[in-house]
Amino acid sequence: xxxxxxxxxxxxxxxxxxxxxxxxxxxxxxxxxxxxxxxxxxxxxxxxxxxxxxxxxxxxxxxxxxxxxxxxxxxxxxxxxxxxxxxxxxxxxxxxxxxxxxxxxxxxxxxxxxxxxxxxxxxxxxxxxxxxxxxxxxxxxxxxxxxxxxxxxxxxxxxxxx
Amino acid sequence: xxxxxxxxxxxxxxxxxxxxxxxxxxxxxxxxxxxxxxxxxxxxxxxxxxxxxxxxxxxxxxxxxxxxxxxxxxxxxxxxxxxxxxxxxxxxxxxxxxxxxxxxxxxxxxxxxxxxxxxxxxxxxxxxxxxxxxxxxxxxxxxxxxxxxxxxxxxxxxxxxxxxxxxxxxxxxxxxxxxxxxxxxxxxxxxxxxxxxxxxxxxxxxxxxxxxxxxxxxxxxxxxxxxxxxxxxxxxxxxxxxxxxxxxxxxxxxxxxxxxxxxxxxxxxxxxxxxxxxxxxxxxxxxxxxxxxxxxxxxxxxxxxxxxxxxxxxxxxxxxxxxxxxxxxxxxxxxxxxxxxxxxxxxxxxxxxxxxxxxxxxxxxxxxxxxxxxxxxxxxxxxxxxxxxxxxxxxxxxxxxxxxxxxxxxxxxxxxxxxxxxxxxxxxxxxxxxxxxxxxxxxxxxxxxxxxxxxxxxxxxxxxxxxxxxxxxxxxxxxxxxxxxxxxxxxxxxxxxxxxxxxxxxxxxxxxxxxxxxxxxxxxxxxxxxxxxxxxxxxxxxxxxxxxxxxxxxxxxxxxxxxxxxxxxxxxxxxxxxxxxxxxxxxxxxxxxxxxxxxxxxxxxxxxxxxxxxxx
Ligand SMILES: Cc1cc2nc3c(=O)[nH]c(=O)nc-3n(C[C@H](O)[C@H](O)[C@H](O)COP(=O)(O)O)c2cc1C
Ligand code: FES
Numbered sequence: 048x049x050x051x052x053x054x055x056x057x058x059x060x061x062x063x064x065x066x067x068x069x070x071x072x073x074x075x076x077x078x079x080x081x082x083x084x085x086x087x088x089x090x091x092x093x094x095x096x097x098x099x100x101x102x103x104x105x106x107x108x109x110x111x112x113x114x115x116x117x118x119x120x121x122x123x124x125x126x127x128x129x130x131x132x133x134x135x136x137x138x139x140x141x142x143x144x145x146x147x148x149x150x151x152x153x154x155x156x157x158x159x160x161x162x163x164x165x166x167x168x169x170x171x172x173x174x175x176x177x178x179x180x181x182x183x184x185x186x187x188x189x190x191x192x193x194x195x196x197x198x199x200x201x202x203x204x205x206x207x208x209x
Numbered sequence: 210x211x212x213x214x215x216x217x218x219x220x221x222x223x224x225x226x227x228x229x230x231x232x233x234x235x236x237x238x239x240x241x242x243x244x245x246x247x248x249x250x251x252x253x254x255x256x257x258x259x260x261x262x263x264x265x266x267x268x269x270x271x272x273x274x275x276x277x278x279x280x281x282x283x284x285x286x287x288x289x290x291x292x293x294x295x296x297x298x299x300x301x302x303x304x305x306x307x308x309x310x311x312x313x314x315x316x317x318x319x320x321x322x323x324x325x326x327x328x329x330x331x332x333x334x335x336x337x338x339x340x341x342x343x344x345x346x347x348x349x350x351x352x353x354x355x356x357x358x359x360x361x362x363x364x365x366x367x368x369x370x371x372x373x374x375x376x377x378x379x380x381x382x383x384x385x386x387x388x389x390x391x392x393x394x395x396x397x398x399x400x401x402x403x404x405x406x407x408x409x410x411x412x413x414x415x416x417x418x419x420x421x422x423x424x425x426x427x428x429x430x431x432x433x434x435x436x437x438x439x440x441x442x443x444x445x446x447x448x449x450x451x452x453x454x455x456x457x458x459x460x461x462x463x464x465x466x467x468x469x470x471x472x473x474x475x476x477x478x479x480x481x482x483x484x485x486x487x488x489x490x491x492x493x494x495x496x497x498x499x500x501x502x503x504x505x506x507x508x509x510x511x512x513x514x515x516x517x518x519x520x521x522x523x524x525x526x527x528x529x530x531x532x533x534x535x536x537x538x539x540x541x542x543x544x545x546x547x548x549x550x551x552x553x554x555x556x557x558x559x560x561x562x563x564x565x566x567x568x569x570x571x572x573x574x575x576x577x578x579x580x581x582x583x584x585x586x587x588x589x590x591x592x593x594x595x596x597x598x599x600x601x602x603x604x605x606x607x608x609x610x611x612x613x614x615x616x617x618x619x620x621x622x623x624x625x626x627x628x629x630x631x632x633x634x635x636x637x638x639x640x641x642x643x644x645x646x647x648x649x650x651x652x653x654x655x656x657x658x659x660x661x662x663x664x665x666x667x668x669x670x671x672x673x674x675x676x677x678x679x680x681x682x683x684x685x686x687x688x689x690x691x692x693x694x695x696x697x698x699x700x701x702x703x704x705x706x707x708x709x710x711x712x713x714x715x716x717x718x719x720x721x722x723x724x725x726x727x728x729x730x731x732x733x734x735x736x737x738x739x740x741x742x743x744x745x746x747x748x749x750x751x752x753x754x755x756x757x758x759x760x761x762x763x764x765x766x767x768x769x770x771x772x773x774x775x776x777x778x779x780x781x782x783x784x785x786x787x788x789x790x791x792x793x794x795x796x797x798x799x800x801x802x803x804x805x806x807x808x809x810x811x812x813x814x815x816x817x818x819x820x821x822x823x824x825x
Contacts (some may be wrong), residue, residue, distance in 0.1 A: 070523070115507040129428075138812075141810040145788040172467060192788045
């Protein structure tokens with residue numbers, strides 16, 4: 048979940064305390080910072096830059112190189128629809144439009160209510176059950192458009208129930 | 210219990226003790242707790258746990274959470290051992306019957322596997338065709354041990370190869386053994402592993418680093434996931450033996466971030482090995498030190514390439530650099546570094562244990578041992594399979610895979626992912642090894658094997674792969690960054706029906722330039738999927754270009770779906786599945802597809818019970 052101001056600083060401080068100032072710690076630091084804060088706001092990157100004594104531009108370079116880092120607030124649940132080869136030939140193209148039209152998002156976007164972030168990924172390593180999507184750390188295999196919709200509905204219902 | 214062992218003898222004593230423990234004697238219900246999770250194995254395990262408690266079976270039955278058994282198609286899987294009874298598609302409601310029957314020494318008939326060609330259900334795992342035609346060497350523990358239990362690994366043959374290396378062999382003897390085994394790298398290029406180790410051993414500079422490449426970026430491949438999740442100690446043991454042979458004191462396991470279970474199992478295995486004195490300083494009292502860290506990748510395909518992976522561990526953008534110097538001379542932090550793939554490391558304990566000669570007896574002249582393939586796509590039995598090198602594609606796709614479902618025709622197998630190519634039906638009897646695949650324009654690659662049938666459009670597939678490499682190209686060198694983009698533009702145009710004469714020739718010419726001029730393996734192999742589909746399926750390209758027709762009816766700009774009003778029974782199924790809400794119609798009113806909303810995904814075609822949806 049996204050944290051604000053001081054809470055964010057405190058979370059980052061804890062992460063930094065676990066790591067030396069060695070440059071090779073950069074990726075683990077921002078991985079953990081993102082786990083704790085939900086995304087990587089500019090202030091966080093600035094603090095990491097001071098901690099490691101590495102220019103902010105270099106940190107920005109790394110954070111934007113890897114698909115896993117997010118510079119914008121992210122949804123509570125991450126939907127990852129696989130578009131890998133096995134899923135491609137078993138019809139993942141039928142799954143994506145369902146989610147895109149239902150949640151009114153495109154690849155990489157987050158819903159306005161910050162409930163879901165939607166992205167497509169190249170293979171989640173579950174190719175035998177293609178087509179596949181992951182929601183957070185859960186896998187959903189052998190999807191059909193209907194099944195995908197039902198899964199999303201369930202998450203929405205749970206969110207409504209609080 | 211978890212006490213450091215100070216000698217190799219101490220390890221043997223411990224193994225004896227572990228084997229004598231009561232839980233190692235019990236009848237065991239082995240349930241896949243990794244791959245099958247997508248099919249609900251977590252719930253199955255919970256139900257079984259409850260039943261074992263209810264039926265007071267704790268003293269005679271052991272419930273074991275294992276890694277992937279391979280036969281993902283019919284999961285969740287459960288095997289009763291030592292009998293080897295295989296249950297498929299197990300649901301929580303089956304738990305009571307399974308426990309009760311096992312206690313009585315009986316079999317639950319309804320959960321047995323029935324093949325498509327056999328009426329009789331098959332009781333034992335080893336009689337099921339999917340397993341019968343495999344040679345499970347690297348996978349010998351997967352599905353048979355609890356990957357989170359070092360005891361299970363020890364009770365099998367775990368860490369015996371390490372004890373043998375440290376106790377009876379010099380580092381040079383270990384390298385000679387690996388050389389003699391003929392093992393070649395399983396990460397794609399097939400470089401002889403022993404030679405690589407020798408280079409690194411002889412390279413000046415300290416400390417030396419050892420890296421295990423578990424980045425597995427090829428979309429459509431999950432072999433390394435299977436090994437890391439199902440037998441993590443085998444990877445660590447292989448690394449330890451390599452560290453001893455090379456003289457490496459520090460190591461990294463670089464694991465793909467999309468594999469949370471693999472990360473969890475490897476971390477647990479590292480902690481347990483360390484507690485037993487198998488990692489860290491003075492391993493088994495021999496003076497060997499090896500410090501292992503796990504690093505998670507951050508989502509970049511190019512980081513599977515060794516120099517990019519090294520840059521990524523150093524905390525930089527994961528961009529490859531030109532070689533030489535090779536990592537063996539100047540790798541991580543400028544020090545001599547040896548990098549191998551997960552499966553390569555997992556082969557090492559097998560080699561030391563069985564001896565190089567016995568290992569080399571499996572395989573072909575220039576490719577030894579086995580290879581794991583991730584069998585996926587249009588094949589009946591999807592999953593992870595391990596075959597001896599030299600088996601034919603036909604044996605894999607039809608013998609083990611059970612052929613193409615729904616009565617469709619086999620068209621080709623895509624091997625080697627974005628760096629590989631398609632092997633068409635005419636080469637089904639080709640013995641699979643590094644060299645033969647190269648000859649037909651594919652590669653062994655890391656082991657992705659996606660089966661394609663006559664509904665797969667080769668132009669679409671080529672453009673799919675190019676899109677992938679295009680977006681994963683790191684952008685450092687021009688041939689890859691710009692060349693793949695120009696190729697993709699041409700392919701997209703062909704797929705839209707705007708191709709022109711000469712496009713194919715331009716693709717071939719561009720492809721050859723990109724291959725010749727790119728900096729790293731990503732660009733050097735990126736054109737392969739295009740070139741190989743042109744080589745074998747030129748007629749499909751021509752149909753798109755000349756006749757504006759997609760023979761497989763996949764390219765959405767070239768097909769239109771409509772509903773035959775005569776046949777439509779207005780059941781509403783197509784309307785329900787249409788992801789684009791492009792179908793209009795009510796109960797008892799025949800349905801119509803609104804063409805400008807239609808995305809030509811074919812969902813309506815697939816569900817229509819009366820074949821009223823027409824493709825043109
Ligand atoms: C673009 C690209 C991606 C690669 N991805 C992987 C990978 O995911 N896993 C892997 O083991 N090797 C991968 N490789 C090969 C590695 O560079 C390296 O050759 C391999 O890890 C060496 O191990 P081996 O000798 O045991 O095969 C890749 C190479 C390239 C060019
Ligand atoms: S291709 Fe989709 S999970 Fe591998």
